Amino acid sequence: MRLLRALLCLWLLAEAVLASRVRTRRELGPGLYEHGVYDAGGSYCQRGDVCCHGRNDGCTVPYHDTLCYCDLFCNRTVSDCCPDFWEYCLGIPAPFPKASGCARAGRNYPTGATYRENCNLCTCGPGGQWQCEDRACLMDGELIDAINRGNYGWRAANYSQFWGMTLEDGIRYRLGTFRPSPTVMNMNEMHMNMDSNEVLPRHFDAAAKWPGMIHEPLDQGNCAGSWAFSTAAVASDRISIHSMGHMKPALSPQNLLSCDTRNQRGCSGGRLDGAWWYLRRRGVVTDECYPFTSQESQPAAQPCMMHSRSTGRGKRQATARCPNPQTHANEIYQSTPAYRLSSSEKEIMKELLENGPVQAILEVHEDFFMYKSGIYRHTPVAEGKGPKHQRHGTHSVKITGWGEEQLPDGQTQKYWTAANSWGTAWGEGGHFRIARGVNECEVETFVVGVWGRVSTEDMPHK
Numbered sequence: 001m002r003l004l005r006a007l008l009c010l011w012l013l014a015e016a017v018l019a020s021r022v023r024t025r026r027e028l029g030p031g032l033y034e035h036g037v038y039d040a041g042g043s044y045c046q047r048g049d050v051c052c053h054g055r056n057d058g059c060t061v062p063y064h065d066t067l068c069y070c071d072l073f074c075n076r077t078v079s080d081c082c083p084d085f086w087e088y089c090l091g092i093p094a095p096f097p098k099a100s101g102c103a104r105a106g107r108n109y110p111t112g113a114t115y116r117e118n119c120n121l122c123t124c125g126p127g128g129q130w131q132c133e134d135r136a137c138l139m140d141g142e143l144i145d146a147i148n149r150g151n152y153g154w155r156a157a158n159y160s161q162f163w164g165m166t167l168e169d170g171i172r173y174r175l176g177t178f179r180p181s182p183t184v185m186n187m188n189e190m191h192m193n194m195d196s197n198e199v200l201p202r203h204f205d206a207a208a209k210w211p212g213m214i215h216e217p218l219d220q221g222n223c224a225g226s227w228a229f230s231t232a233a234v235a236s237d238r239i240s241i242h243s244m245g246h247m248k249p250a251l252s253p254q255n256l257l258s259c260d261t262r263n264q265r266g267c268s269g270g271r272l273d274g275a276w277w278y279l280r281r282r283g284v285v286t287d288e289c290y291p292f293t294s295q296e297s298q299p300a301a302q303p304c305m306m307h308s309r310s311t312g313r314g315k316r317q318a319t320a321r322c323p324n325p326q327t328h329a330n331e332i333y334q335s336t337p338a339y340r341l342s343s344s345e346k347e348i349m350k351e352l353l354e355n356g357p358v359q360a361i362l363e364v365h366e367d368f369f370m371y372k373s374g375i376y377r378h379t380p381v382a383e384g385k386g387p388k389h390q391r392h393g394t395h396s397v398k399i400t401g402w403g404e405e406q407l408p409d410g411q412t413q414k415y416w417t418a419a420n421s422w423g424t425a426w427g428e429g430g431h432f433r434i435a436r437g438v439n440e441c442e443v444e445t446f447v448v449g450v451w452g453r454v455s456t457e458d459m460p461h462k
């Protein structure tokens with residue numbers, strides 16, 4: 001009997017402890033609103049369609065990483081009611097101002113919440129208003145519409161790979177050619193032997209004249225290394241053409257980015273004369289052997305993994321295996337000294353026609369990133385948006401041909417065709433056309449040609 005009573009006592013005690021612990025946990029738990037009402041306008045009791053009478057500790061709804069209550073007991077403590085309890089369950093205004101939090105797409109977000117609007121970050125301010133940064137974005141819907149409405153002769157598009165970037169980052173990471181120094185700019189121009197009334201074809205496409213020898217555009221990603229990409233692209237085509245297709249190397253921009261480091265800055269920009277010096281004196285391997293791996297996050301930091309030494313017969317050989325372990329062919333390809341052409345449209349055309357694609361610098365403006373098709377000319381669409389929307393930087397590309405188009409008003413629009421290094425999804429399959437003969441965006445200012453270093457042993461044997 002005594003034992004039984006003792007057991008009963010123990011049981012009652014345990015009950016009491018348990019009950020008090022449950023009550024303690026809810027009653028003394030930290031208030032849900034300690035740091036201000038989180039999500040004051042959110043829907044909780046309403047979304048779960050729950051309102052409970054008296055005390056019901058199971059009357060809860062998920063609330064961020066905890067629970068909130070929709071029973072009358074919560075109203076007693078005012079520590080754990082869902083924010084919409086008063087309004088939804090009692091039909092009275094909540095005992096705190098409802099203004100905090102910002103609305104967006106039918107949802108309410110707490111003060112301090114953020115979202116991205118293209119390249120700008122928006123933050124929910126204390127006044128319940130979204131506050132957005134006001135930076136110029138690389139892709140701009142207003143500019144795209146203005147270009148496409150404006151009859152400029154080319155179409156603009158929204159590129160997902162550029163969406164979310166600022167214009168400043170586009171200029172910083174997608175170009176990457178230093179303007180040639182005055183000394184280089186004053187380099188003697190090579191003049192073509194031309195008869196002033198020599199007739200050149202109205203259309204020319206290097207890929208049609210030299211099938212299989214003109215290489216497809218690559219993608220420099222967020223690496224400001226167009227100096228290496230355009231040099232490798234022109235050298236690849238020229239070596240293929242001058243060896244009459246016996247060698248068709250797609251040369252490695254990465255080899256230049258990582259190894260041509262004298263006065264060069266890898267993925268932070270470089271000089272064309274330096275790149276050609278390297279191709280002549282050191283040479284590079286193929287892109288397959290030394291694939292592109294650089295990223296903006298590690299500019300110029302990649303160590304050089306390919307060196308060459310002279311074989312004594314005017315040629316060089318690699319002193320390392322290919323960085324790509326699947327490839328064994330590590331031949332070194334070299335060029336002769338590069339030569340600068342005059343800015344004369346006809347002379348550039350004749351060089352292209354006879355010797356193959358040429359390299360050109362290009363001053364890239366904000367609207368060029370959105371180019372999709374047609375004959376590009378820099379437009380004034382960004383002028384109304386203020387100076388921070390009008391930016392430009394120096395780039396370099398490979399000119400591969402020319403043509404002309406009849407405009408509806410009967411005028412003839414002449415153009416160059418050029419390969420960019422923003423992948424084949426950009427522009428016309430990675431290429432673009434640009435007005436010819438008017439030095440549009442300085443495309444005719446600094447044009448360079450080169451010969452592949454091709455010896456008789458590299459030539460096809462008959």
Ligand SMILES: *[C@@H]1O[C@H](CO)[C@@H](O)[C@H](O)[C@H]1NC(C)=O
Pocket residue numbers: 072075076095
């Ligand atoms: C709930 O709280 C509100 C505001 O604090 C108060 O006016 C109301 O009387 C309370 N209701 C109950 C049932 O306790």
Ligand SMILES: *[C@@H]1O[C@H](CO)[C@@H](O)[C@H](O)[C@H]1NC(C)=O
Pocket residue numbers: 140141158159160163
């Ligand atoms: C552009 O494309 C991105 C993603 O591809 C998309 O989220 C965005 O809404 C588009 N913007 C415009 C203005 O079309």
